[in-house]
Amino acid sequence: MKYKVLATDMDGTLLKNNKSISNEDLLALRKAKEMGMEIVICTGRPFGMLEPYLKQLGFPCWVVTNNGAVVRNKALEVVQVTNLEKKPTIEALRILEESGIYYHATGLHYSYVQSYWERVKVIQHFIGQKKNVSKFNSWVQALWMVYLSGTHKRVDLSRYVGDGGALSSIFVYSKDIEGLKKLRAPLESVEGVHVTSSGKFNIEILDTNATKGRALKKVLAELGVSKEETITVGDNHNDLSMITFAGLGVAMENSEAEVLEVADWVTKSNEEDGISYLIEVVLMNNTRKSVIK
Numbered sequence: 001m002k003y004k005v006l007a008t009d010m011d012g013t014l015l016k017n018n019k020s021i022s023n024e025d026l027l028a029l030r031k032a033k034e035m036g037m038e039i040v041i042c043t044g045r046p047f048g049m050l051e052p053y054l055k056q057l058g059f060p061c062w063v064v065t066n067n068g069a070v071v072r073n074k075a076l077e078v079v080q081v082t083n084l085e086k087k088p089t090i091e092a093l094r095i096l097e098e099s100g101i102y103y104h105a106t107g108l109h110y111s112y113v114q115s116y117w118e119r120v121k122v123i124q125h126f127i128g129q130k131k132n133v134s135k136f137n138s139w140v141q142a143l144w145m146v147y148l149s150g151t152h153k154r155v156d157l158s159r160y161v162g163d164g165g166a167l168s169s170i171f172v173y174s175k176d177i178e179g180l181k182k183l184r185a186p187l188e189s190v191e192g193v194h195v196t197s198s199g200k201f202n203i204e205i206l207d208t209n210a211t212k213g214r215a216l217k218k219v220l221a222e223l224g225v226s227k228e229e230t231i232t233v234g235d236n237h238n239d240l241s242m243i244t245f246a247g248l249g250v251a252m253e254n255s256e257a258e259v260l261e262v263a264d265w266v267t268k269s270n271e272e273d274g275i276s277y278l279i280e281v282v283l284m285n286n287t288r289k290s291v292i293k
Contacts, residue, residue, distance in 0.1 A: 009234035024225035068215035213241030
């Protein structure tokens with residue numbers, strides 16, 4: 001069977017550890033697109049944190065953000081939103097407030113923070129990992145993104161949700177890995193939320209129906225493509241739903257153990273241009289039988 005869709009995660013998959021897309025992976029994606037394959041970006045990031053990479057790709061594609069809560073078509077028009085329900089959100093926010101750990105939330109258009117400066121520090125940490133970005137420039141970019149880009153609003157999140165405000169996801173960040181582990185149990189006990197992670201320093205909270213796998217199902221329905229004609233690739237827990245859903249679920253070599261266990265095939269790591277290698281194998285063979293050996 002010929003594969004028609006390639007859905008790829010970003011961090012730890014398409015992005016190298018310094019948060020850049022390699023020339024090899026970029027050229028491979030463009031080649032796949034030229035040969036008729038639809039590319040779908042599936043990320044835990046909100047749309048505002050993804051836009052620079054979409055411009056770098058240089059071609060229109062379907063986009064799944066907020067771990068499946070928001071789906072946009074190739075014109076970047078929103079076609080599906082799955083927001084958190086009010087009651088479980090308020091309970092999750094109560095648990096987070098009691099923990100004292102940093103968190104912010106995202107909606108369809110904005111990131112909602114309770115402290116601009118704390119958000120600046122988190123963004124600076126991520127930008128600082130990018131290739132050829134000085135510490136000074138990472139602070140400048142973080143300050144611009146939070147204070148000047150128009151993508152952030154400071155609110156009392158509990159009051160905002162209580163007054164009817166909608167949230168797509170809640171992002172929890174801490175370098176205290178043990179603290180995050182202790183926080184998962186009470187969050188997972190909240191009925192109506194799905195708790196996942198895209199890295200060892202974060203927890204992400206969504207509606208139970210907001211997963212990358214469900215979002216990809218919507219994309220495929222719009223494209224008229226079956227899941228058997230689809231390849232998905234990722235590295236972390238938030239990728240499990242789409243990896244187990246697709247006809248060919250691929251794990252990066254640097255994936256978490258649970259991802260490696262359920263994947264049909266393993267490509268090279270994100271530091272070794274694993275997306276380029278996957279596309280090379282698929283374009284050369286383009287059948288499940290010849291890809292899985």
